[in-house]
Amino acid sequence: DSGVTQTPKHLITATGQRVTLRCSPRSGDLSVYWYQQSLDQGLQFLIQYYNGEERAKGNILERFSAQQFPDLHSELNLSSLELGDSALYFCASSVGSFNQPQHFGDGTRLSIL
Amino acid sequence: GQQVMQIPQYQHVQEGEDFTTYCNSSTTLSNIQWYKQRPGGHPVFLIQLVKSGEVKKQKRLTFQFGEAKKNSSLHITATQTTDVGTYFCANNNNDMRFGAGTRLTVKP
DSSP states (O other), X not given: OOSOEEEOSEEEEOTXXXXXXXXXXXXXXXXXXXXXXXXXXXXXXXXXXXXXXXXXXXXXXXXXXXXXXXXXXXXXXXXXXXXXXXXXXXXXXESSSSSOOOEEOOOEEEEEO | OOOOEEEOSEEEEETTOOEEEEEEOSSOOSOEEEEEEOTTSOEEEEEEEOSTTOEEEETTEEEXXXXXXXXXXXXXXXXXXXXXXXXXXXXXXXSEEEOOOEEEEEEO
C-alpha cells in the first residue's frame, strides 16, 4: 500500500462530459503529480502541485485542469471529453518538490463511450 | 520537458537469462530514478541515483549512473518470472521526465 488514495477506481462516461478525479497524497507528502497512461503506453506527465501551488506543467491539455487544496488533496478536472481521453490516470505524491521518490496511487481508469 | 530516451522498448527473455535496460539523456541529469510497473499495477519506486558513476545493488538488480550523469542502466541477473513488468527511468529536477519504459517478459 503506497498510502496514496485515488477515487474513483473506474469511471465510465460519454464524449463531451466532464469528470473530476480525486487524489489524497501520502501522509506528510506536499507534492502531488498527475499522469496519464494510455493502453500499453508510457507515463505522460500532466502537472505537479507543491503545497497548494502549481510547480511544473507537462503535456496537459487546455480542457484539463487541476488544483491542490489546503488539506493537500488534489483534483484533476477533465472536460469536453473525447474518445482519446480514455486512459489510466495516476496520481503520485512525494515529500518535496523535486528530486524525490514518488509514490503512486492505484489509478483511475477512465473509459469514454 | 525533454524526454529521457529508454531502450529497448520490449525485451523477452528465457527465465534465468540476464536483462538490461538503458536510459539516455542529451542533458546532464541531477538524478535518476527507476520504477517498476507490474501488469495491471501502478509504478513502484525502486531506487534513486544521484552521484556520478554511482552503482547500487538490490539483490539481483544492479543500477548504474553514468560518469557524465547523462545515462543510466538497470541490469537484472538471472531473471525470474516475478521480474515481469515495465521498467521506467525518470528524472524530476526542473521538470518531470519519464522514459517510455522497457517491457520485460520472462518465459518460464
